[in-house]
Amino acid sequence: MEALVLQLFQSFWNIFGLWDVLWGVIQPVWPLIWVVIKIVVLLIPLMLGVAYLTFWERKIIGWMQVRIGPNRVGPWGLLQPIADGMKLFFKEIVIPTKADGALFLLAPVLAIAPALAAWSVVPFFEGGALANLDAGVLYLLAITSVGVYGIIIAGWASNSKYPFLGAMRSAAQMVSYEVSMGMALIVVLMVSHSLNLSDIVRAQGHGRFAEMGLGVLSWNWIPLFPMFLVYLISGVAETNRAPFDVVEGESEIVAGHMVEYSGMAFAMFFLAEYANMILVSAMVAIFFLGGWLSPVGFLPDGIWWLLGKAALMLFLFLWLRATFPRYRYDQIMRLGWKVFVPLCLVWIPFIGVWMMSPFNIWK
Amino acid sequence: MAEIKNYSINFGPQHPAAHGVLRLVLELDGEVVVRADPHIGLLHRATEKLIETRTWLQSVPYMDRLDYVSMMCNEHAYCLAVERLIGVEVPLRAQYIRVFMDEVTRILNHLLNIGTHALDIGAMTMVLYTFREREDLLDVYEAVSGARLHAAYYRPGGVYRDLPESMPRYTENKFKDPATVKRLNAAREGSLLDFVEDFCNRFDGYLDEYHTLLTDNRIWKQRTVDVAVVSPERALQLGFTGPMLRGSGVEWDLRKKQPYEVYDRMQFDIPVGSNGDCYDRYLVRMEEMRQSNGIVRQCIDWLRKNPGPVITASHKVAPPAREAMKANMEELIHHFKLFSEGMHVPAGEVYAAIEHPKGEFGVWAVSDGANKPYRLKLRSPGFPHLAATHEMAKGHMLADVTAIIGTIDLVLGDTDR
Numbered sequence: 001m002e003a004l005v006l007q008l009f010q011s012f013w014n015i016f017g018l019w020d021v022l023w024g025v026i027q028p029v030w031p032l033i034w035v036v037i038k039i040v041v042l043l044i045p046l047m048l049g050v051a052y053l054t055f056w057e058r059k060i061i062g063w064m065q066v067r068i069g070p071n072r073v074g075p076w077g078l079l080q081p082i083a084d085g086m087k088l089f090f091k092e093i094v095i096p097t098k099a100d101g102a103l104f105l106l107a108p109v110l111a112i113a114p115a116l117a118a119w120s121v122v123p124f125f126e127g128g129a130l131a132n133l134d135a136g137v138l139y140l141l142a143i144t145s146v147g148v149y150g151i152i153i154a155g156w157a158s159n160s161k162y163p164f165l166g167a168m169r170s171a172a173q174m175v176s177y178e179v180s181m182g183m184a185l186i187v188v189l190m191v192s193h194s195l196n197l198s199d200i201v202r203a204q205g206h207g208r209f210a211e212m213g214l215g216v217l218s219w220n221w222i223p224l225f226p227m228f229l230v231y232l233i234s235g236v237a238e239t240n241r242a243p244f245d246v247v248e249g250e251s252e253i254v255a256g257h258m259v260e261y262s263g264m265a266f267a268m269f270f271l272a273e274y275a276n277m278i279l280v281s282a283m284v285a286i287f288f289l290g291g292w293l294s295p296v297g298f299l300p301d302g303i304w305w306l307l308g309k310a311a312l313m314l315f316l317f318l319w320l321r322a323t324f325p326r327y328r329y330d331q332i333m334r335l336g337w338k339v340f341v342p343l344c345l346v347w348i349p350f351i352g353v354w355m356m357s358p359f360n361i362w363k
Numbered sequence: 364m365a366e367i368k369n370y371s372i373n374f375g376p377q378h379p380a381a382h383g384v385l386r387l388v389l390e391l392d393g394e395v396v397v398r399a400d401p402h403i404g405l406l407h408r409a410t411e412k413l414i415e416t417r418t419w420l421q422s423v424p425y426m427d428r429l430d431y432v433s434m435m436c437n438e439h440a441y442c443l444a445v446e447r448l449i450g451v452e453v454p455l456r457a458q459y460i461r462v463f464m465d466e467v468t469r470i471l472n473h474l475l476n477i478g479t480h481a482l483d484i485g486a487m488t489m490v491l492y493t494f495r496e497r498e499d500l501l502d503v504y505e506a507v508s509g510a511r512l513h514a515a516y517y518r519p520g521g522v523y524r525d526l527p528e529s530m531p532r533y534t535e536n537k538f539k540d541p542a543t544v545k546r547l548n549a550a551r552e553g554s555l556l557d558f559v560e561d562f563c564n565r566f567d568g569y570l571d572e573y574h575t576l577l578t579d580n581r582i583w584k585q586r587t588v589d590v591a592v593v594s595p596e597r598a599l600q601l602g603f604t605g606p607m608l609r610g611s612g613v614e615w616d617l618r619k620k621q622p623y624e625v626y627d628r629m630q631f632d633i634p635v636g637s638n639g640d641c642y643d644r645y646l647v648r649m650e651e652m653r654q655s656n657g658i659v660r661q662c663i664d665w666l667r668k669n670p671g672p673v674i675t676a677s678h679k680v681a682p683p684a685r686e687a688m689k690a691n692m693e694e695l696i697h698h699f700k701l702f703s704e705g706m707h708v709p710a711g712e713v714y715a716a717i718e719h720p721k722g723e724f725g726v727w728a729v730s731d732g733a734n735k736p737y738r739l740k741l742r743s744p745g746f747p748h749l750a751a752t753h754e755m756a757k758g759h760m761l762a763d764v765t766a767i768i769g770t771i772d773l774v775l776g777d778t779d780r
Contacts, residue, residue: 168393
């Protein structure tokens with residue numbers, strides 16, 4: 001791939017006869033440039049995905065609520081996210097007088113950066129990860145937990161009452177759901193014998209059903225079904241989506257940490273939320289639904305399976321939002337600590353015993 | 364050691380969950396409400412004082428603007444008060460029309476309440492479903508009175524005119540193709556009564572849909588059960604009426620206990636709760652809609668079979684027919700006197716109350732025999748309910764405050780007057 005791109009560059013610049021001069025300059029930094037190119041190639045579709053996820057959300061929820069949804073800008077309203085983006089881009093970023101300016105502007109960056117950085121370890125297809133880390137799961141857990149600082153700092157730096165309440169809520173909520181998320185992943189690690197995301201996907205391709213051509217039944221979601229649910233629900237809570245959206249809790253604390261933000265600063269939080277949604281969906285697909293693997297033997301594996309599974313999970317996110325009332329803050333805590341954590345604590349030794357027994361299916 | 368102070372926040376008047384312009388000053392200990400202090404008056408329009416300067420007839424439209432989600436019920440109490448002072452007889456058909464429209468209004472009000480209550484608790488889809496049904500009922504309002512909200516349809520002595528024989532229909536245009544128009548007009552081919560009957564037939568199904576969405580939903584129950592419990596004794600002491608009182612288990616409904624108009628001829632039940640929490644009040648409202656639907660059906664049956672006058676023949680109270688007014692001197696004089704000077708109401712005082720969707724809505728009118736009221740006091744159901752906010756919210760969390768505001772079924776136009 002790298003060679004191909006280099007060759008393309010070479011033939012382009014050779015038209016002007018400048019290639020040799022240029023290569024002399026960029027050769028020392030070429031590895032860096034190559035990484036930047038890869039990041040851009042990853043981020044552009046991601047940002048487009050985020051933009052159209054917002055559009056798709058409005059459409060889906062609109063249909064569920066006997067409405068039409070956006071249909072004015074462009075054909076079938078398809079340019080709506082672009083228009084929204086332009087609007088936010090040109091709006092003034094108001095910094096409240098009593099806010100801490102530096103922290104106030106740092107917060108949205110802290111929110112969006114981890115949401116994007118986490119994508120570097122996601123394997124899209126066989127060998128298709130930006131960084132094929134052996135400790136990918138750890139990296140992922142570490143990076144995504146930084147995201148909460150964005151929200152806490154936003155709430156604190158705004159120096160305003162509703163954002164402060166939102167920050168307190170997010171600090172408690174996101175921390176406790178990370179615990180159950182991490183514990184659900186321990187079980188996945190146990191059965192996959194690896195922290196590498198690509199290996200976790202590959203491990204799901206083995207098994208009795210996979211050899212019969214029914215890979216869908218060999219994926220982790222069946223033997224680890226309770227963990228699948230715990231991870232999925234914790235993922236919804238972790239991204240602050242309905243019914244766990246108490247951090248924004250529109251009817252309670254208006255918009256939580258985002259109350260004082262406007263323009264692009266607000267858009268950063270918004271984009272981070274949707275990027276996180278896509279990330280969690282992709283993670284569910286990778287950990288439990290076999291990533292890029294095809295559900296049946298006669299169809300080829302490939303990136304489209306991962307995208308399809310993630311899209312299914314995203315639809316679930318939107319469906320939940322249209323259906324459920326919002327949990328109260330203490331009820332969320334109760335669900336996390338009194339239901340999910342004990343469930344994980346029971347399931348980890350259970351799987352351990354299962355793996356040591358003669359009925360082990362993960363050999 | 365640092366001094367630890369409670370956190371006080373302004374919940375409203377600019378807040379997504381502060382219905383209208385309610386301003387609640389909340390004192391919080393963490394997320395727990397220590398004190399909830401409702402501040403009212405942001406929508407105060409001095410209705411009671413304005414009414415003192417208008418003739419009796421001119422004040423009817425003010426009533427619409429009190430509780431602007433159950434307009435005709437407000438008019439009803441006012442008209443009853445005036446009629447009782449004058450002692451005028453209301454034709455039976457007008458009484459049925461009033462009961463019919465009152466129950467349509469009750470459904471309208473409860474639909475809005477349940478929709479917004481669910482929206483406050485985060486179930487945003489409910490509000491769009493209930494507004495779909497409200498749309499049909501607001502079309503009924505428009506068909507009878509010409510206005511979707513501020514109807515001014517009831518008059519002292521009856522109602523302004525008989526129910527229309529046809530419903531307005533949709534027409535084809537750039538955005539509505541013939542098939543859509545045909546579907547939209549399917550129920551509108553007959554009279555208003557046919558249209559409402561069609562709605563009644565569909566409405567029970569809609570109510571079942573709402574029950575599936577909310578009633579057994581675990582989150583909905585967690586958010587409403589045991590929130591803002593009011594004991595029956597306390598509810599009576601606080602002056603609760605309507606679903607707030609019935610939710611606490613007190614079987615009190617003016618339609619049964621002090622029947623007005625033709626409610627004594629109607630078959631319906633009074634639903635009561637058992638715990639007095641938000642969930643019970645929600646269930647009471649849901650069941651009341653089903654009962655109202657039954658009452659509307661009974662009215663439709665009677666109204667179909669019994670044509671007749673819909674406003675009193677006394678020209679001291681109601682205007683004469685337009686044709687007669689153009690032809691006869693006598694009627695012309697009546698018309699002129701009624702619309703310039705207004706009716707003279709005998710001296711005295713009266714209190715007329717009806718079972719408004721939110722509780723007991725009462726009008727206390729004092730007349731000194733002139734063409735204007737000497738004093739008119741409105742008893743709005745929302746006021747005592749709002750006054751109990753602190754008692755209901757104390758010790759609950761911030762998120763429960765929205766549930767409580769929702770369950771109060773607050774409309775500030777009515778509370779502030």
